Amino acid sequence: MRNPIILKLQRGAHLTDEDCDELSRLTADTRQIEPRQDLIREGDRPGDVKVVLDGFACRYKLLPNGSRAIISLLLPGDFCDLHVAILGEMDHSIATLSRCTVADIPHATILDLLENHPRLARALWWGELVCESIAREWLVSTGWRDADHRAAHLFCELLMRLRVVGRATIDSCDLPLTQAELGEVLALSTVHMNRTIQHLREKDLIVLQDGRLSIPDVGRLQTFAGFTPNYLHLTKRTYGGGPEGVAEVGRD
Amino acid sequence: MPLYFFDIHQDGKTQKDALGTDFETLDEARAAAVRFLPDVVKEGLSEDDDQRSFAVLVTDESGRPVYSATLSFTGLRLQR
Numbered sequence: 001m002r003n004p005i006i007l008k009l010q011r012g013a014h015l016t017d018e019d020c021d022e023l024s025r026l027t028a029d030t031r032q033i034e035p036r037q038d039l040i041r042e043g044d045r046p047g048d049v050k051v052v053l054d055g056f057a058c059r060y061k062l063l064p065n066g067s068r069a070i071i072s073l074l075l076p077g078d079f080c081d082l083h084v085a086i087l088g089e090m091d092h093s094i095a096t097l098s099r100c101t102v103a104d105i106p107h108a109t110i111l112d113l114l115e116n117h118p119r120l121a122r123a124l125w126w127g128e129l130v131c132e133s134i135a136r137e138w139l140v141s142t143g144w145r146d147a148d149h150r151a152a153h154l155f156c157e158l159l160m161r162l163r164v165v166g167r168a169t170i171d172s173c174d175l176p177l178t179q180a181e182l183g184e185v186l187a188l189s190t191v192h193m194n195r196t197i198q199h200l201r202e203k204d205l206i207v208l209q210d211g212r213l214s215i216p217d218v219g220r221l222q223t224f225a226g227f228t229p230n231y232l233h234l235t236k237r238t239y240g241g242g243p244e245g246v247a248e249v250g251r252d
Numbered sequence: 253m254p255l256y257f258f259d260i261h262q263d264g265k266t267q268k269d270a271l272g273t274d275f276e277t278l279d280e281a282r283a284a285a286v287r288f289l290p291d292v293v294k295e296g297l298s299e300d301d302d303q304r305s306f307a308v309l310v311t312d313e314s315g316r317p318v319y320s321a322t323l324s325f326t327g328l329r330l331q332r
Binding site: 146147179188189190191192194195197198 | 258260267269270271272273284285287288291292295
């Protein structure tokens with residue numbers, strides 16, 4: 001299976017073979033982490049930058065009543081905490097949801113890359129900008145979409161993001177999250193999350209079973225959710241013109 | 253952990269909970285119902301409704317009702 005970092009960053013930047021080799025080298029030092037383990041907590045000053053190579057992790061914050069707000073999902077190919085190379089301190093926590101394979105990249109290596117490898121630096125920057133774009137879309141979802149549409153939109157997004165990194169077929173993927181965890185992502189109580197999934201099932205929009213999400217008609221789910229993939233920025237920008245080519249991963 | 257079912261009754265229509273959710277205690281299930289019902293009402297009310305009634309009925313695994321809660325909405329035009 002191809003390195004998900006390469007598959008993802010190629011969407012945002014022209015990477016040479018040397019760039020790809022460098023990325024493979026950077027992410028060669030990996031470890032396995034059990035499900036539901038904290039990788040780092042709010043307030044920590046990390047040394048290494050972490051990248052998810054396999055599995056699902058999340059960014060979260062804890063609320064005073066003990067609930068957990070999951071603010072983003074980290075999928076294969078996602079950097080967990082690249083920004084701390086510059087910000088210096090974690091303003092949120094990161095934990096695994098499923099078992100994960102994580103690569104650790106020394107802080108100094110990242111700084112060297114940013115200073116001496118402009119193409120890779122640009123690719124990493126693109127990746128961070130897409131993270132922000134996804135966060136903006138989630139802001140709209142959590143504030144403005146009702147539960148059914150919010151969940152449908154998330155499923156559309158996850159399927160597409162996982163397809164980019166070779167972790168999904170055209171209409172299905174692993175989704176090893178419990179309903180409680182999905183509720184923490186979507187800001188829905190467990191009962192409400194449960195009912196939302198039932199609604200989407202009854203409408204034949206999703207099949208969610210044994211940690212696997214299948215979508216009978218992706219176009220129909222995307223229409224229901226009002227999902228357009230523009231915010232994932234899967235087409236490269238060209239200078240003097242519009243986006244280069246058409247996203248391979250689009251409306252089915 | 254015992255399973256509890258949360259059926260929604262809305263103006264005479266019932267949406268049965270086919271899946272249920274685990275809770276350790278009845279108190280937790282009750283707290284979940286209290287959180288859940290306003291969310292249902294918020295999504296269920298449309299602008300041209302003047303009178304709506306929403307209820308949640310919580311039953312245990314044997315189908316026995318263990319908790320119920322109601323929220324009613326009444327709107328009244330005061331000027332034509």
